[in-house]
Amino acid sequence: GQNIDQPTEMTATEGAIVQINxxxxxxGFNGLFWYQQHAGEAxxxxxxxxxxxxxxxxxxxxxxSRSKGYSYLLLKELQMKDSASYLCAVQDSNYQLIWGAGxxxxxxx
Amino acid sequence: IAGITQAPTSQILAAxxxxxxxxxxxxxxxxxxxxxxxxxxxxxxxxxxxxxxxxGKGEVPDGYSVSRANTDDFPLTLASxxxxxxxxxxxxxxxxxxNNEQFFGPGTRLTVL
Numbered sequence: 001g002q003n004i005d006q007p008t009e010m011t012a013t014e015g016a017i018v019q020i021n022x023x024x025x026x027x028g029f030n031g032l033f034w035y036q037q038h039a040g041e042a043x044x045x046x047x048x049x050x051x052x053x054x055x056x057x058x059x060x061x062x063x064x065s066r067s068k069g070y071s072y073l074l075l076k077e078l079q080m081k082d083s084a085s086y087l088c089a090v091q092d093s094n095y096q097l098i099w100g101a102g103x104x105x106x107x108x109x
Numbered sequence: 110i111a112g113i114t115q116a117p118t119s120q121i122l123a124a125x126x127x128x129x130x131x132x133x134x135x136x137x138x139x140x141x142x143x144x145x146x147x148x149x150x151x152x153x154x155x156x157x158x159x160x161x162x163x164x165g166k167g168e169v170p171d172g173y174s175v176s177r178a179n180t181d182d183f184p185l186t187l188a189s190x191x192x193x194x195x196x197x198x199x200x201x202x203x204x205x206x207x208n209n210e211q212f213f214g215p216g217t218r219l220t221v222l
Contacts, residue, residue, distance in 0.1 A: 004151065033210070041215070041216075042199060042213035042214060042215050042216055043152070043199070043213050044213070045210045045211070045212075048210065087151070087152070089151075089152075091209070095209065096154060096157070096167070097152075097154070097211065098151075099151035099152040099153070100151050101149060101150055101151045102151065
C-alpha cells in the first residue's frame, strides 16, 4: 500500500528553527511536495524536490533522500504567522499526489 | 476571476438530496482535481481530469461524479448525499508536466444531516 507518515503536531518557539519530517512508501516516485495550510484555508505550495539534496527558499528549506524514502521541511527564524499545518505529498507513478495527514505546527512567543 | 474559485462556500444538505459543487479556474490548466479533507486524514482524491473531455477515479470516488465539458469548469455532483460525505471539499488545478504544482480553490464546507 501507499503510506505517508509525518508527526501529528509540533510546538516551537518564535525565532527558533523547526524540522518537520516525512517518510513515505509509494508505488513509484515522481517528486515530493510540501504545502502550507492555515486553519480554514486552502493549501498553498511551498516546495518541490525530485532529486536528492536540499532546496532552499528563503526561511524555508526542503530535503529529500529517495533511497531512505525521507524528506524534511526546515523552517528558520520562526514567526507567529508560520503557525499552520504542513502537508507532505508524494507524486506517484501515475503522477497523482498521495498526501500525508499533515503536521500542525504551533508557534509560541 | 483570479485563479480558482469554488461555490458554494458552505452548505447544509439533507441526506438523500442531490448537490453539485462548482469549480472554475482561469489559468488554462489542463488537469483538475477534487479532494475531500477530513480531520486527521490527508487530502483524499475523489476524481480527477487530465484534460477537457476526460475524467478518472481517485481513491474515494463512490457516491460522486464529475464532468469536464471544457478546460475551465469541473463540477462535482453528489447524486444522493449521505452523512459520511460531510467534509471540506477542495478543487485544484495544475499544468501538465513533472512538477505539477497544484493550485487550490478556497474549499466548500459541506454538512449532510
